[in-house]
Amino acid sequence: MKWLTAIFLLAGMVASMRSHPRRAPARTGRPRSAEADAAILGATRAALVELGWSRLTLGDVATRAGVAKTTVYRRWSGKSELVVDAVAELFDELELPDRGSLAADIEGVVLQFAALLERPEARTALMAVVAESTTDVPLRERIRVSIVDRQKRLVLEGRARARARGELPVETDPVTAARAADLIFDMIAGAVVHRALVSCEPVDRHWVGRFTAVLLGGLGAAES
Amino acid sequence: MKWLTAIFLLAGMVASMRSHPRRAPARTGRPRSAEADAAILGATRAALVELGWSRLTLGDVATRAGVAKTTVYRRWSGKSELVVDAVAELFDELELPDRGSLAADIEGVVLQFAALLERPEARTALMAVVAESTTDVPLRERIRVSIVDRQKRLVLEGRARARARGELPVETDPVTAARAADLIFDMIAGAVVHRALVSCEPVDRHWVGRFTAVLLGGLGAAES
DNA sequence: TCGCTTTCGCTACGAGTCGTAGCGTAACTG
DNA sequence: CAGTTACGCTACGACTCGTAGCGAAAGCGA
CATH class of the missing domain: 1.10.357.10 (Tetracycline Repressor, domain 2)
Known part of the structure; x- marks a missing residue:
């Protein structure tokens, strides 16, 4: 499984260089849902269309994405970071x-x-x-x-x-x-x-x- | 009262062509303080320097300017309008x-x-x-x-x-x-x-x- | 000088958002 | 199976929002 670890580490590096603040995924425990990521980013874009920047709230994004608000805060540290990744x-x-x-x-x-x-x-x-x-x-x-x-x-x-x-x-x-x-x-x-x-x-x-x-x-x- | 409506419409056009949302000054009653205008706009710029856009609040601006929060809301309809005039x-x-x-x-x-x-x-x-x-x-x-x-x-x-x-x-x-x-x-x-x-x-x-x-x-x- | 009108400062309010903590459960690993 | 992490959910204090109501202040016309 060494190659798998290497892939995950590489993915983590790429992710940190690329978009998300995501840590290198833990090799143990429940993995983060990739669907949730896509749903949150999509919901963010949809909320931007409807509400614009100032009226967009992370609670609303979570509701649209069908996830809990805490899940959003676990992955992004704030509104700006989330929107950067979304666009x-x-x-x-x-x-x-x-x-x-x-x-x-x-x-x-x-x-x-x-x-x-x-x-x-x-x-x-x-x-x-x-x-x-x-x-x-x-x-x-x-x-x-x-x-x-x-x-x-x-x-x-x-x-x-x-x-x-x-x-x-x-x-x-x-x-x-x-x-x-x-x-x-x-x-x-x-x-x-x-x-x-x-x-x-x-x-x-x-x-x-x-x-x-x-x-x-x-x-x-x-x-x- | 048709002439009154016309005056207000004209005043609105003039105000929208220039800067402030200020209505035509009433010829009677207590006039608006020009010092308050300058103090509010200056306080807005100072708050922008210290806090940036997202953390700037109209309540804070009012405190810095030494006026009541309601005075700010009487003259500007929101944060965006105030900041436009300030810059x-x-x-x-x-x-x-x-x-x-x-x-x-x-x-x-x-x-x-x-x-x-x-x-x-x-x-x-x-x-x-x-x-x-x-x-x-x-x-x-x-x-x-x-x-x-x-x-x-x-x-x-x-x-x-x-x-x-x-x-x-x-x-x-x-x-x-x-x-x-x-x-x-x-x-x-x-x-x-x-x-x-x-x-x-x-x-x-x-x-x-x-x-x-x-x-x-x-x-x-x-x-x- | 006295009303009349408008603005002023102040207080208070309900509504909404923020970011976090705690809990029990779900998912994956060895 | 035990260990670890993510998840959904609820609740929380702190804060901001924009508005309403009040009495006092400031200017204008009679």
Whole structure:
């Protein structure tokens, strides 16, 4: 059973790096119900849709999920942590299908991101947990690990493809390349979020097209 | 009493266009204390610094301001509305000093905006009220009028200066020009907010320089 | 100066949420 | 089977919410 232990330890590490505050599962005793986890996270998203962030209570989530309130508190230390995990699953749905050019790839992922931000649970949860994270350092780290850094993969993959196509010069200094990726990530994610949630204007194809044109034009002018 | 209804409707429109939910001041009776207004808004900012958004309570604000809790509730309908007004005053401090070029103007206002986002009360309040506004349409309109649209003036003024300098072509279609201004506003504000509050990385001169280079390069490539 | 009107500070209230503790039971391990 | 952990349930004190009622204070018009 050594391999099983190893798998559980690994799962625990992944879980702690990933989403849940779950301890490494005990090798003895009653195991935690995986169905309860899924039910709680789903109930959290449903409650976010109906109530928004401020009116969401953990007691209500427990009732919706069909579990006891204490079960929720055993797994998550508070509302913020629970909501981060609930919406992190949504962000993992983002993909970067190869559309043949850097511009098309960017437009594709931006439209996906915009569609995600159309969902009420994503809109309210994302801003709320970021607000909480400004006065809660562990939560900030949790958001970074569970959501932000995980989505930077889209930028890195898109740029790698573009280099393979010859649309971007081969990277010289890895530090410079990382800085450029961070800048692009902030510009894309920030502009889309601001357009959708602050300006409250639609992120449609016309806007995405103009945005992508400015971004790529700027990259071409700056990197040359 | 038809004229009375009309007066109240007009007063409501004026109040909703500016900041406070304050009714038209009655010409008779004891007037509302202006010192109390300032004390409450100041106490709100102080409480935001110490407690953040979620732990801030209106009862605590009232105590800090030296007024009764009922006085706060007479003037603001809830936490969100109060906080919007409290932080809107901060945003009005942003200026656009003429630095001689469009690039320098942008870098200057971005650094000012970044300095504003360094303040804990602005960080936590801005994200929190945007989160609440996703499930509260009147609040969304209040944010737009009190904060967002008021700061678009910076973009419009910067572009007007650049056109006067010959850095930008003279505007042809006003609709196109408005779209461009909105796009630039979302890109600047979004990127800075995302960099500062989501990525949690410093908005320093190096980053601002690279950001401005990409943005202006893109505008030059897109508008030509 | 005297009413009239509105705001003020204060107290109190029911309703609701929070996070925790205790208990008996269920589930899994060796 | 014994040992260990998770579960559902109930109950709890502490806190916040938003409102109501009261008497006093402050300004306005006659």
